[in-house]
Amino acid sequence: APLAVPDLSKCHLASDGETKINCCPPYSTANIIDFQPPSSREPMRVRKPAHLLTPFEVERFEAAITAMKNLKPDDPWSYMQQATIHCTFCNGAFDQAGTKTLLQIHGSWFFLPWHRYYLYFWERILGKLINDDTFAIPYWNWDTPQGMKMPKIYTNEKSTLHDGTRDKNHLSAVLDYKYAYNDPNPVGPEVDEVIMANMCQIDRMFKESKHHPALFMGKPLRAGQPVPTNASGSCENLHNMMHQWVGPPVSPYYNMGNFYTAARDTIFFGHHGNVDRMWDLYNKFRGGKPEFKDHDWLESEFVFYDENRQVVKVKVKDCLTPEQLRFSYQTQKLPWTDIGR
Numbered sequence: 612a613p614l615a616v617p618d619l620s621k622c623h624l625a626s627d628g629e630t631k632i633n634c635c636p637p638y639s640t641a642n643i644i645d646f647q648p649p650s651s652r653e654p655m656r657v658r659k660p661a662h663l664l665t666p667f668e669v670e671r672f673e674a675a676i677t678a679m680k681n682l683k684p685d686d687p688w689s690y691m692q693q694a695t696i697h698c699t700f701c702n703g704a705f706d707q708a709g710t711k712t713l714l715q716i717h718g719s720w721f722f723l724p725w726h727r728y729y730l731y732f733w734e735r736i737l738g739k740l741i742n743d744d745t746f747a748i749p750y751w752n753w754d755t756p757q758g759m760k761m762p763k764i765y766t767n768e769k770s771t772l773h774d775g776t777r778d779k780n781h782l783s784a785v786l787d788y789k790y791a792y793n794d795p796n797p798v799g800p801e802v803d804e805v806i807m808a809n810m811c812q813i814d815r816m817f818k819e820s821k822h823h824p825a826l827f828m829g830k831p832l833r834a835g836q837p838v839p840t841n842a843s844g845s846c847e848n849l850h851n852m853m854h855q856w857v858g859p860p861v862s863p864y865y866n867m868g869n870f871y872t873a874a875r876d877t878i879f880f881g882h883h884g885n886v887d888r889m890w891d892l893y894n895k896f897r898g899g900k901p902e903f904k905d906h907d908w909l910e911s912e913f914v915f916y917d918e919n920r921q922v923v924k925v926k927v928k929d930c931l932t933p934e935q936l937r938f939s940y941q942t943q944k945l946p947w948t949d950i951g952r
């Protein structure tokens with residue numbers, strides 16, 4: 612059966628291995644309404660690469676984040692509450708409806724749709740805070756050579772987009788998709804090899820999974836089941852590396868390095884913008900058809916706090932393309948297509 616919305620009144624402590632954490636949302640008794648997809652008369656929000664934003668666009672983004680940080684801590688729109696959503700659904704603050712199985716949206720075919728909605732609401736809330744219904748969040752374009760490092764908008768220490776917990780050794784290093792904790796940074800001629808290897812990996816990821824969506828998206832998880840082992844897709848697996856690369860190299864693996872803190876770092880949303888864009892590119896690469904026709908995927912439900920201060924129930928089938936949600940990714944060259952064959 613499809614996943615159903617958990618009972619909001621039954622939130623419990625979440626866990627990070629040893630530590631118990633309170634990640635319960637501040638709206639345990641709310642009335643849940645059905646999500647209405649945005650109307651086609653709404654302006655399209657066009658997400659751009661972080662490294663190509665104009666100074667004005669950076670300012671707008673910073674203004675929105677600042678407004679979010681200035682909200683009261685228990686406001687469901689506040690920066691920390693928004694970050695905590697990741698802990699809620701990734702560290703097991705709820706059981707799946709009617710079961711004793713923890714609800715976990717990583718490690719399966721729910722990874723991409725859940726994060727698409729997460730960013731969707733975050734973007735719309737930010738837009739509301741600066742009164743701009745065209746506002747779109749930037750994405751970290753890590754599949755193109757110019758984007759294979761931390762985008763500057765996040766590393767400026769004076770900016771509200773900065774986060775002091777990141778690996779200092781990576782602030783201007785080249786991103787290596789094969790990175791494992793404490794690997795040295797590529798230098799000299801290695802840099803070009805690493806960039807080439809990264810692009811080959813992306814290209815391969817698309818081609819290998821073209822006819823096998825579960826390889827890219829993740830394998831099925833059905834109501835009542837715990838997350839199966841090795842069920843995450845190649846897109847999620849690749850994305851895990853960037854979390855490790857941005858976060859601290861040694862324990863405690865704060866902010867980006869850890870599920871429950873990851874979304875406290877604004878770069879999380881830039882990173883997931885590109886993860887989500889990968890799904891969009893994959894969907895188009897396969898001719899725009901849904902990755903799964905399985906009822907248990909399409910009808911699965913999540914819950915979010917929306918830009919109208921309502922608790923809404925969303926379904927996977929309403930987020931299969933960005934267009935359904937009135938946003939898009941600005942068209943960029945894909946330097947990795949057809950390399951490495």
Ligand code: C2O
Nearest residue numbers: 697701717850854
């Ligand atoms: Cu929910 Cu990048 O993880």
